[in-house]
Amino acid sequence: MTIPFFDGHNDTLLKLMEAKGDRATLFIEGMPEVDIDLPRAKAAGMAGGFFAMFPPPLKDTVATTPNYSKGELPPELGLADAQASTMAMMGCALQIERAGGMAICRSAAEIDAAGESGTLAAVLHIEGAEAIDTDFNALEVLYAAGLRSIGLVWSRANTYASGVPFRFPSDAEIGPGLSDAGKALVRSCNGMGVMIDLSHLNAAGFRDVAAISDKPLVATHSNVHAICAHSRNLMAWQLAAIAESGGIVGVNYATGFLRPDGQWLKNTEIEIMVRHVDALVAALGEDGVALGSDFDGAMLPAPIGDVTGVPKLLQALLDKGYGDELVRKIAMDNWRNMIARTIG
Ligand code: ZN
Numbered sequence: 001m002t003i004p005f006f007d008g009h010n011d012t013l014l015k016l017m018e019a020k021g022d023r024a025t026l027f028i029e030g031m032p033e034v035d036i037d038l039p040r041a042k043a044a045g046m047a048g049g050f051f052a053m054f055p056p057p058l059k060d061t062v063a064t065t066p067n068y069s070k071g072e073l074p075p076e077l078g079l080a081d082a083q084a085s086t087m088a089m090m091g092c093a094l095q096i097e098r099a100g101g102m103a104i105c106r107s108a109a110e111i112d113a114a115g116e117s118g119t120l121a122a123v124l125h126i127e128g129a130e131a132i133d134t135d136f137n138a139l140e141v142l143y144a145a146g147l148r149s150i151g152l153v154w155s156r157a158n159t160y161a162s163g164v165p166f167r168f169p170s171d172a173e174i175g176p177g178l179s180d181a182g183k184a185l186v187r188s189c190n191g192m193g194v195m196i197d198l199s200h201l202n203a204a205g206f207r208d209v210a211a212i213s214d215k216p217l218v219a220t221h222s223n224v225h226a227i228c229a230h231s232r233n234l235m236a237w238q239l240a241a242i243a244e245s246g247g248i249v250g251v252n253y254a255t256g257f258l259r260p261d262g263q264w265l266k267n268t269e270i271e272i273m274v275r276h277v278d279a280l281v282a283a284l285g286e287d288g289v290a291l292g293s294d295f296d297g298a299m300l301p302a303p304i305g306d307v308t309g310v311p312k313l314l315q316a317l318l319d320k321g322y323g324d325e326l327v328r329k330i331a332m333d334n335w336r337n338m339i340a341r342t343i344g
Pocket of ligand 1: 200
């Protein structure tokens with residue numbers, strides 16, 4: 001039997017933005033080069049997920065190509081460039097919705113309604129707040145169009161905060177915390193019912209959000225630093241802060257954030273994903289763990305492959321002795337309930 005699941009993070013809209021042709025039709029009829037399209041999502045039992053609008057780094061200049069192995073951050077992205085790509089991705093999501101391929105959901109009740117009608121539920125997220133001006137005019141417009149989740153940063157710095165570079169082994173104690181504008185953005189999001197995502201944020205920024213936010217702490221796609229010592233993963237004190245807030249972590253399928261050796265290798269077993277889930281359940285409890293695939297944004301284990309591989313992870317949890325109820329919480333209910341608490 002198929003277990004319905006809700007995913008904490010994908011970059012499918014970025015892939016669709018870059019595709020040639022009618023993007024809504026490609027998504028709805030199937031597009032083999034992406035990890036998630038509608039036919040495969042339905043076959044896998046995907047009820048919905050956070051769909052990221054990630055403003056990509058400017059391409060093809062020496063100045064914009066960081067040396068990731070040295071732990072460099074990409075340069076900051078300007079407002080106009082970020083808004084252009086964000087509009088393109090949001091336009092794509094709205095086109096898919098108009099064509100009947102997804103429902104852009106603004107609350108837990110809308111996710112429930114989408115589930116009842118068999119429609120894929122999408123919660124719109126921005127990964128890096130570069131598209132938002134410091135007067136928050138763009139925040140109002142994006143909110144009106146359906147935005148309900150914001151990661152202050154991707155792995156770079158912006159007006160609001162600093163992300164961690166892709167560094168292994170490393171912790172996240174790199175760079176300054178939130179700017180005054182970043183603190184104001186967190187408060188505005190709390191008030192509007194826009195979820196704040198801590199994935200990619202550095203340690204100082206994490207502490208600032210924990211001090212300011214009046215909502216549960218959420219990392220949509222991060223893993224356990226004690227197993228894989230990548231700067232993107234969560235250290236014990238961060239997991240403790242998330243647990244104390246009644247928050248949640250979505251386990252990330254990216255091999256470089258899973259493997260104890262930090263390698264980016266497709267040849268990675270599902271067993272290591274189960275180890276991260278085990279550690280997250282131990283740290284956060286049964287209500288604090290969910291899925292956060294990173295589909296269309298990272299190198300994933302070959303046994304997972306694409307969205308149709310998610311049932312293998314859920315089966316691996318059942319095989320490990322997780323009860324049916326707990327697997328359904330990790331797969332679906334924990335995200336649905338966290339959205340009710342952080343968004344409405
Ligand atoms: Zn990410």
